[in-house]
Each structure stands twice: as C-alpha cells, then as structure tokens.
Amino acid sequence: MQDLLLESPGFDEFLLELAVFSASQLAAPAAMMCAISVERAGRTITVASSSEGARRMDEKQYGFDDGPCLTALREGRTVLVEDLGTSERWRRYSEAVTDDDVASVLAVPIDAGADAGAALNCYARSKDAFKAATVPAVEAYAASLSRVLRLALRVHRLAFLPEGLHGALQSRAVVDAALSLVMAQTHGSREEAAVVLHEMARSNRRQLKQIATDILNGARLPGRAERDGETQQ
CATH class of the missing domain: 1.10.10.10 (Winged helix-like DNA-binding domain superfamily/Winged helix DNA-binding domain)
Known part of the structure; x- marks a missing residue:
C-alpha cells in the first residue's frame, strides 16, 4: 500500500489502485466489489471503486443521504447487511438497487483523521457472504488502511470539484x-x-x-x- 501511494501521481489515482487491490485481496472465499468513500468539508463522494457496480451502490446511498456505508463512515462502526432483500432498516436502499444484483453489504469505517471520514464498502452478490471470520478480517484490513489513507489525505489534495x-x-x-x-x-x-x-x-x-x-x-x-x-x- 505504501508503494501504491509513493508511485501514484495523485490521490485519485492512488485510491483507484487501492480499491482494485482491496477487491482482489478480500475476494476469498466469495468474490466481492469494493469502494472507498471519503467525506470532507460536508461532502461525501466515492473516490475509488473496483468496479462500476460498486460505485453505483455507493452513490445511490448519497441520494438518500443514508445507507450502510454512510452509517459506517459517520458513526464509526461496522455495518453488516447479511440479506439486503429482507432488511427493514435498509428497505428503501434495497429497492433502489434491485437491478444491481447485490445481496449483502459490509461497510467498515476507516480512521481518516480529524478532518475527514472514510469507509471501506464491500458488496457481494450472494446472501450471507460475510461469514463470522470474514467480518473481523475486513475490519483488520480497513484498520491497516488507516495510516496510509491519513498520510494520503495529508499530502494529496482530495479533488471534490468536478474538474x-x-x-x-x-x-x-x-x-x-x-x-x-x-x-x-x-x-x-x-x-x-x-x-x-x-x-x-x-x-x-x-x-x-x-x-x-x-x-x-x-x-x-x-x-x-x-x-x-x-x-x-
């Protein structure tokens, strides 16, 4: 991860590579898509995703200003949705992503420092994809991202503007x-x-x-x- 940061020309490129790397690292035993959300200065965006589907899953939450990844980011706690189709808490979100073929979600906060919030968001196409051993493994991985992400936020300008x-x-x-x-x-x-x-x-x-x-x-x-x-x- 440090090599990715040092070799990337900018923060956006670094996070793009990090999202793909995360998806490949966390793929076993079930394949998953990963995205990284960052909230800064009152704005939240998906700064990188391992696939277009992961980005859509993130951004549909922004329309509601609510969802698993936003809750993880803002409340600093892990959010596990074992079956999105039967979840009452996330029913509106589940209905909005029916066509995206995602059945379970795991969102884990990343400590991004005092001036920003961040979360690692994992999406799987099967129900109950995140087994008992998977959740702490993803939490440990997200914790390992914290130091390099805080460093990246410090040395790179996070581009929230369209240009x-x-x-x-x-x-x-x-x-x-x-x-x-x-x-x-x-x-x-x-x-x-x-x-x-x-x-x-x-x-x-x-x-x-x-x-x-x-x-x-x-x-x-x-x-x-x-x-x-x-x-x-």
Whole structure:
C-alpha cells in the first residue's frame, strides 16, 4: 500500500489502485466489489471503486443521504447487511438497487483523521457472504488502511470539484475498459480480471492505469502458469 501511494501521481489515482487491490485481496472465499468513500468539508463522494457496480451502490446511498456505508463512515462502526432483500432498516436502499444484483453489504469505517471520514464498502452478490471470520478480517484490513489513507489525505489534495475529478474518472474508464477486455480474453469474472491487472502492475512496478492502457493497446496477458508462479513467490 505504501508503494501504491509513493508511485501514484495523485490521490485519485492512488485510491483507484487501492480499491482494485482491496477487491482482489478480500475476494476469498466469495468474490466481492469494493469502494472507498471519503467525506470532507460536508461532502461525501466515492473516490475509488473496483468496479462500476460498486460505485453505483455507493452513490445511490448519497441520494438518500443514508445507507450502510454512510452509517459506517459517520458513526464509526461496522455495518453488516447479511440479506439486503429482507432488511427493514435498509428497505428503501434495497429497492433502489434491485437491478444491481447485490445481496449483502459490509461497510467498515476507516480512521481518516480529524478532518475527514472514510469507509471501506464491500458488496457481494450472494446472501450471507460475510461469514463470522470474514467480518473481523475486513475490519483488520480497513484498520491497516488507516495510516496510509491519513498520510494520503495529508499530502494529496482530495479533488471534490468536478474538474478535479476529471482525471480520476478518465483513469477509471481506462481501467474498466481493460477489465472488460481481460474478461473477454480469459473468460473469467471481473474480480479475476482485477487480480490479473494488479499482479501485472505489481510485477512490472507500474501504475494500474499504465498497465490498463498497455492492455488496450494490445499488450500480452501473462499465462495462467505465469500468474500462478507470481502468486507463489
């Protein structure tokens, strides 16, 4: 995570890579999507997401000014929704995301310092995806994000203005396009494609957006044997 921060040209790019990295790290035993929300100066935005679906799940909460991730962020507590379809507390939100094929949600606060709030938001397509051992593991992972996130907030300007977000949106579009191409070539899931991109970025010590751009320009994907070898190292 420190390498991601040091090698990223800006805060938006750092969080984009961190969201994809988080989704790949937390994927077992069930695949999940991850997003990171930050609230600063009275405004809350999803600064990065591992997929378009995770971003939508976050942003639909902002329309209600209520939801699992906003509650985790503002109240500083973990929020677990084991079955979104039967939850009375989040019924309005559940109805709003019916078409997004998300069944359970885990939102964990991240200590972002005195001037900001943050949360790591995990979404799964199956009910009860977050088992008893999964919740403390995600909480421990979110705690490990705290130091590097507070450092990033201190040294990078968080761009809440539309013009400031332009570069981050461009980066996300490039990564999303590359993920779709990897899925088409490998016949795998989006989560598996995210792992491939992250492993390529790590092994080549390059930014995720650069790897995504290379893939869109025809770069060869590592074979399964190569990926397995990198994982074992």
